[in-house]
Amino acid sequence: MLKKKTDLAIVNRGFWPQGQVVGEALLRLAETCAMEQRVAVVTQSEDGRLRQKLDQADRGKGVDILDCRSRAESSSGLIKRSLDALIFMAWTFASLIRYRPAKVYVSTNPPVVVPFIVMLYCKLFGARYYYHLQDIHPEAAHIVVRLNPILSWLLTSIDDFTMRHAERLITLTEDMRHYIRERSNTQAEIDLLDNPAFPVEQDTTVNRGGDVVFCGNAGRLQRIPLLLDAIRDYLKQGGSMRFTFAGAGVYASQIAGLAEEFEAVTYHGVVPALEAAALVNRHRWALLPIDDEVTRYAFPSKSSAYVLAGCQILAICGRGTSVARWVEEHKVGLAAAPDKDSVIAAFQSMEPVYAPKQSLEAEDTGQHPLRERLEFSYFTERLCETMGIRNNHHAEAAISTESKRFHGAGRSGEKALAR
Numbered sequence: 001m002l003k004k005k006t007d008l009a010i011v012n013r014g015f016w017p018q019g020q021v022v023g024e025a026l027l028r029l030a031e032t033c034a035m036e037q038r039v040a041v042v043t044q045s046e047d048g049r050l051r052q053k054l055d056q057a058d059r060g061k062g063v064d065i066l067d068c069r070s071r072a073e074s075s076s077g078l079i080k081r082s083l084d085a086l087i088f089m090a091w092t093f094a095s096l097i098r099y100r101p102a103k104v105y106v107s108t109n110p111p112v113v114v115p116f117i118v119m120l121y122c123k124l125f126g127a128r129y130y131y132h133l134q135d136i137h138p139e140a141a142h143i144v145v146r147l148n149p150i151l152s153w154l155l156t157s158i159d160d161f162t163m164r165h166a167e168r169l170i171t172l173t174e175d176m177r178h179y180i181r182e183r184s185n186t187q188a189e190i191d192l193l194d195n196p197a198f199p200v201e202q203d204t205t206v207n208r209g210g211d212v213v214f215c216g217n218a219g220r221l222q223r224i225p226l227l228l229d230a231i232r233d234y235l236k237q238g239g240s241m242r243f244t245f246a247g248a249g250v251y252a253s254q255i256a257g258l259a260e261e262f263e264a265v266t267y268h269g270v271v272p273a274l275e276a277a278a279l280v281n282r283h284r285w286a287l288l289p290i291d292d293e294v295t296r297y298a299f300p301s302k303s304s305a306y307v308l309a310g311c312q313i314l315a316i317c318g319r320g321t322s323v324a325r326w327v328e329e330h331k332v333g334l335a336a337a338p339d340k341d342s343v344i345a346a347f348q349s350m351e352p353v354y355a356p357k358q359s360l361e362a363e364d365t366g367q368h369p370l371r372e373r374l375e376f377s378y379f380t381e382r383l384c385e386t387m388g389i390r391n392n393h394h395a396e397a398a399i400s401t402e403s404k405r406f407h408g409a410g411r412s413g414e415k416a417l418a419r
Contacts, residue, residue, distance in 0.1 A: 004127070006064070007037035008389065009101035011118055013088055013109045015043040015067070017053065020273035021301065022109075022134075025196045027059060029105075029380045033389055034062035042095045044070040044088055066095040078145060085110040089117050096121040103167075103387055104129040111137035112159045119162045128167040130387050134195070136176060136183075136297040143294055144220050160184040168386055172299040175322040179296055191386055196379040197304035198274055200281045210283035211241035212350070213311070215276045216302040218249030223289035223316055223338055225251070228258050230343035235262050237344070240351055246271045246279055273305075280309040285333070285350055288323065289316035292338070295323050304374040307332055314346055330370050 010030055016023035026041070033039045041063055043050070048069040054060035068091040072084035092114055096104065106118040106129055115131055122129045138147055138155040147155075163169060163184040170191045171177055177190045218224050228251075231243055245255045246268040259267040271279065280286055286306040299322065306313050313333030315323050324335035336346035372378055384391040 004102040006099040006101040011042045011106040030063045040064040107132040131166040132170040140297040173322045195301040200309045212285045213244040213283040214287040215246045218251040221291045286311040292318040295321040
């Protein structure tokens with residue numbers, strides 16, 4: 001067996017600075033581990049010059065960066081994005097053979113094919129891999145794009161095989177853990193880890209002059225048509241709250257149209273993640289609409305940002321879904337059934353005259369137990385524990401301080417709080 005040249009490889013197509021939240025989290029993981037380990041990052045970047053950008057920002061010290069140029073983006077067609085994933089798959093395999101890591105962290109970005117390649121490398125070279133399922137595919141993709149049944153079966157079989165041979169699996173919710181176990185019959189341990197978010201300075205004097213905000217991807221899974229219809233009827237009935245939108249997606253033009261129709265609706269378009277967090281922090285409530293079926297296979301990452309910003313959350317989904325249960329169990333807001341009347345009734349209950357103390361700080365929840373689990377430091381620490389890597393807490397604190405100085409370098413391109 002060939003001698004390992006690297007202790008840990010982190011494989012993820014999205015990275016700093018384009019992938020602002022997850023990218024920052026994985027960069028901090030790499031920087032922390034690189035204090036005492038040999039660490040390589042296999043990723044993509046806009047121009048294949050990520051190392052130079054990290055050096056300019058004084059980040060990524062001691063981390064080997066292996067980035068190939070990205071040829072597609074989220075707005076690209078399915079064929080182009082699929083080809084880009086295959087190119088990244090080949091790049092990943094070549095990079096792993098070149099650096100021969102003893103351990104590999106891999107996530108579902110991109111799904112199925114790259115984790116499978118990581119599994120092949122680990123089988124061939126006697127390494128171990130840790131598979132982070134932030135979505136479950138092909139089911140999550142199948143909701144948006146109907147896949148050929150044979151292709152869907154093939155992708156499912158490949159991913160099940162990858163799950164069964166992982167050293168350990170990581171996912172977001174109990175529902176997702178149950179589905180993974182049921183589908184794949186894996187015997188590997190499955191840890192739960194929340195998505196992190198950029199923290200917002202908690203200031204009791206903050207002016208929460210805004211009423212309701214939606215910040216993220218206005219896509220097919222976010223029940224945007226229902227949400228816009230409910231807002232329109234609520235305002236026509238004399239509703240007093242104002243609504244703020246930020247982000248992009250297939251329904252962006254409809255949101256812009258609603259903003260033109262009503263003075264009480266504002267649309268900011270796409271804003272960087274840190275600015276999005278500050279925007280959310282100026283509102284009492286945040287909207288979390290989600291298709292019921294997708295909650296079995298994914299969890300909206302914007303929920304973490306909403307909690308850290310101190311907002312109450314209105315989840316618009318079935319009461320039995322993981323999202324509704326999460327909101328109610330952690331007492332961070334309300335859940336409304338996905339029909340127009342229920343959503344309008346929820347809006348009416350959120351009006352300041354009926355709910356004058358609706359923010360997390362109002363109940364002195366600045367120390368809400370959920371907050372710690374959503375911080376970057378907790379995310380990094382838990383991944384280190386899962387992979388059996390000693391975590392240098394002093395180094396992590398220094399990295400956290402350093403990253404705050406240069407967070408502006410990571411503001412190009414990502415749709416704020418995208419999922």
